[in-house]
Amino acid sequence: MTHTPGHRRFPAKILAVITALATTVGLTACGTDEGPTPHELTYLESLPFQTLYPPTAGYYPNGGVVNNITDRLLWQDPDTRELYPWIATDLPEVNGDATEFTFHLRDDVTYSDGTPLTAENVVANFDLFGKGDKSRKLTSSEQISTYDHGEVLDDHTVRFHFTDPEPGFPQATSSFNAGLLADATLKLTDEGFAPGNARNVIGSGPFVITGEERDTELTLSAREDYNWAPPELGRRGLNTRRPDLDTVHIVVAKEDSVRVGGIRSRQGDVARQIEAPEEKHLEEAGIGILSAPTAGVNNQIDFRFRHPLLSDIRVRQAIIAGVDRKRILSSLFSASYPLATSALAATAKGYREQKDAYIYDPARAEQLLDAAGWVPGADGIRVRDGRRLTLTANDAAAQPRTREVVTMVQEQLRKIGIDVQLYPGDVAAQKAAQTDESTIQLNVTMVGRADYDVIKSQYYSDDRNQLLNMHPDGSIGDEHLEELLRRVSSSPTEQARADASGDVQDYLTEQAYILPMFEEPQVYGVQPYVHGFRAEAIGRPWFYLTSVDAGQAAAADTTAGNGEK
Numbered sequence: 001m002t003h004t005p006g007h008r009r010f011p012a013k014i015l016a017v018i019t020a021l022a023t024t025v026g027l028t029a030c031g032t033d034e035g036p037t038p039h040e041l042t043y044l045e046s047l048p049f050q051t052l053y054p055p056t057a058g059y060y061p062n063g064g065v066v067n068n069i070t071d072r073l074l075w076q077d078p079d080t081r082e083l084y085p086w087i088a089t090d091l092p093e094v095n096g097d098a099t100e101f102t103f104h105l106r107d108d109v110t111y112s113d114g115t116p117l118t119a120e121n122v123v124a125n126f127d128l129f130g131k132g133d134k135s136r137k138l139t140s141s142e143q144i145s146t147y148d149h150g151e152v153l154d155d156h157t158v159r160f161h162f163t164d165p166e167p168g169f170p171q172a173t174s175s176f177n178a179g180l181l182a183d184a185t186l187k188l189t190d191e192g193f194a195p196g197n198a199r200n201v202i203g204s205g206p207f208v209i210t211g212e213e214r215d216t217e218l219t220l221s222a223r224e225d226y227n228w229a230p231p232e233l234g235r236r237g238l239n240t241r242r243p244d245l246d247t248v249h250i251v252v253a254k255e256d257s258v259r260v261g262g263i264r265s266r267q268g269d270v271a272r273q274i275e276a277p278e279e280k281h282l283e284e285a286g287i288g289i290l291s292a293p294t295a296g297v298n299n300q301i302d303f304r305f306r307h308p309l310l311s312d313i314r315v316r317q318a319i320i321a322g323v324d325r326k327r328i329l330s331s332l333f334s335a336s337y338p339l340a341t342s343a344l345a346a347t348a349k350g351y352r353e354q355k356d357a358y359i360y361d362p363a364r365a366e367q368l369l370d371a372a373g374w375v376p377g378a379d380g381i382r383v384r385d386g387r388r389l390t391l392t393a394n395d396a397a398a399q400p401r402t403r404e405v406v407t408m409v410q411e412q413l414r415k416i417g418i419d420v421q422l423y424p425g426d427v428a429a430q431k432a433a434q435t436d437e438s439t440i441q442l443n444v445t446m447v448g449r450a451d452y453d454v455i456k457s458q459y460y461s462d463d464r465n466q467l468l469n470m471h472p473d474g475s476i477g478d479e480h481l482e483e484l485l486r487r488v489s490s491s492p493t494e495q496a497r498a499d500a501s502g503d504v505q506d507y508l509t510e511q512a513y514i515l516p517m518f519e520e521p522q523v524y525g526v527q528p529y530v531h532g533f534r535a536e537a538i539g540r541p542w543f544y545l546t547s548v549d550a551g552q553a554a555a556a557d558t559t560a561g562n563g564e565k
Contacts, residue, residue: 038550039246041530043541044259044271047397047427048215048252052201053193054179055129055141058447060272060398060522063176063540065250068220069112070179070203073103073122074170075230076537081295081349081450083170084232087117087180087204091170098165098492103173105156109228111182112208119158123150125180126160137190142463143172143453145489165490167497171451176540180204204228206243206544220248220543229544244532244547263287263525269548270533271525272541275401276334279523288526291336292535294448295347297458298340299399299520301409301444303513304437304468306477309391314372316512319442320358321365322416328408329518332401336523340516342505343455347519350452350488350501357509358516365416374417382417390419393442394430399520402444409442437468446520448538452497453489455504460485467513481507529553 049061057066075086083091087109093102109117130147132140140147146164153159160169172178182202185192192200198212206226211219222243229240251268253259260278262268264285274282279289303316310316329339340358344351374382374389382389393409396402403422410420423433423440433439445466447458457463461470461482469477476482484507487500508514522539529552532545 038548039244040249041245041247041269041543041546041548042249042251042262042267043543044253044262044268045250046252046254046256046259046273048195049198049218050195051190051193052198053138053190054177054181055132055143056139057176057179060540061252064272065198065209065218065220066179066203067176067536067540068207068248068543069201069205069209070176070181071109071117071205071228072174072176072178072180073105074174075232076171076174076450077232078292078535078537081537083174084230086174086230087122087228088173092173094167094170096492098167098169099162100159101169102153102157102159105158106228107156109204110225111202111204112223113182113184113202115182115184117180117204119152119155121183121186122158122180123152124183124186126150126178128186129178130160136188141172141177142457143175143177143449143451144169145462165492167492167494168451168453168489172453174537175449176536207248216252218250220250222246233545238545243544245543248543260525263527266527266553268525269527269530270541272522273400274523274525276332276337276523278525279334279336282525286528288528289336290524290526290533290535291521292524292539293345293347293519293521294446294539295345295349295450296448296454296538297343297348297446298345298516299444299446299518300340300343301393301442301515301517302466303515304441304443305511305513306468306471307437307441309387309389310441312372313512314368315374315389318365318368318372318416319413319418320512320515321361321368322413322418323409323515324360324412325358325515325517326360327412328405331408332404333518336521337400337518340518343458343508343514343516344501344505345519348454349450350455350498350505352502352505354505354509362412362416369417376417380414380417381419388419389417390421391441392421392423392439394423394434394440394444395425396444397427397430399444399446400523405517406444435468443467448520450537452501455501456485456488459504459508478511481511481513527553 045061047061049065050059051062052066054066057063071087073088074083076083087106088103089106105119127150129141130144132138146162146166148161148163151159185202196214198209198218206223207220208223209218210221226242234240253262256275259271263271283289303310342352342354369382374384377383393406406422413420443466458466484504488497491497491500526533529549531547534542536542
């Protein structure tokens with residue numbers, strides 16, 4: 001076959017993968033043999049979104065959409081974590097005990113349905129996000145706790161009131177979890193934000209959802225009249241008007257091989273969740289790797305310490321000493337995944353290193369189990385009072401290579417007499433199982449947020465409660481942990497919040513409540529002709545500054561056609 005400029009040749013194996021993908025989700029409609037279309041981008045996502053309701057959009061496929069269709073009061077620089085005005089004209093005025101926040105608003109912003117963004121609308125957003133609405137099954141935001149009410153001071157000024165100090169509120173207003181919505185969208189029930197209804201979710205952001213094929217593809221289109229990006233971008237000489245891209249196709253490609261095949265064959269321009277073993281192969285093929293830090297609670301195993309099998313600290317300490325984290329990381333991951341040295345990533349606000357806290361020492365692990373009265377049974381698994389030391393871990397689909405990690409943990413802990421099982425089931429089953437310590441005792445989890453409050457969000461009883469410190473009956477197993485977590489969110493000064501966060505990390509180590517594994521990034525494969533693509537402060541994609549150089553892509557195709565590599 002004669003190769004002409006613009007015609008693209010695919011290895012047979014990759015072509016088969018892409019053909020299967022195209023048959024399943026119509027990917028060929030987003031890219032052709034003529035190469036990428038200027039101003040159009042195909043983004044390969046690993047999972048479909050579940051909800052576009054901002055307070056519960058933390059799941060990466062959710063946040064990746066909400067981040068691009070909504071604006072926020074403030075903008076957080078992904079690199080420095082500094083806050084800048086966006087829809088607000090300046091940083092907020094804060095009273096002495098951080099219970100009142102006053103924002104002045106722009107007067108030129110509209111939603112994609114044509115309605116204006118007003119002071120009344122902004123207050124309505126935060127009244128919903130801060131309190132939720134049980135009648136519509138809409139929860140409050142874990143980032144906006146102790147919210148009392150919002151107040152319209154004049155046409156362009158709002159004030160938010162809290163019952164307790166909330167110094168983290170300004171940062172919360174910069175998150176996609178506080179993405180501003182049109183009045184009509186604020187009236188939706190939880191079902192209105194669910195798959196099948198994406199086009200009904202109206203924001204004021206640079207992109208609008210214009211098409212949806214449920215669980216397979218979303219189409220985002222640029223707003224022609226967009227003109228209110230963060231002013232800080234303009235001061236840096238960057239775009240503050242309409243996006244360069246006309247269209248973003250978000251295509252769900254669940255299989256790792258399909259995403260990798262899609263980007264290798266240029267049927268995809270950007271792909272999320274590139275598994276570690278594929279990074280070097282893509283780089284060798286000239287495809288860039290962007291490893292975006294999530295700057296929050298590390299990928300870790302949380303011990304449900306109120307469960308009878310884990311209530312003895314010696315058992316928890318034995319598990320920590322029995323897991324060779326360095327071997328797991330060297331076997332399964334790349335340099336994009338640094339070894340965790342605390343509950344928080346080293347890039348997170350409030351990080352405090354836990355030196356020598358998670359050392360692999362199987363001999364010590366066995367001594368601890370012996371001292372706790374667990375003796376090896378006939379098959380090597382330890383028993384006490386007729387009960388086997390069997391624990392179950394979840395399979396966290398949103399976290400990288402969880403199944404493989406748990407398999408290696410299983411192999412290592414079996415050597416010291418602990419049996420670990422992986423809980424079966426799909427995403428919904430895993431989510432339900434995580435709330436029951438009789439089902440899941442070893443909880444694989446993480447959470448990203450570029451604020452001190454992230455550690456409270458992870459462990460506090462009224463937030464994610466990942467340790468299940470609070471039981472369904474409302475009882476608390478460790479009141480001291482609760483108090484330490486409250487100090488993180490309520491301490492009025494930056495230094496006091498940092499100190500409180502460090503104290504939580506120290507206490508988690510002392511009590512052997514967690515086993516941090518690695519600092520979890522979001523890893524993207526990016527074609528060399530895609531420019532300006534980046535992630536926001538905790539790793540969600542941001543297409544606003546992205547552009548496609550079709551000429552560069554065509555030149556690369558011509559080079560490939562001449563046999564060069």
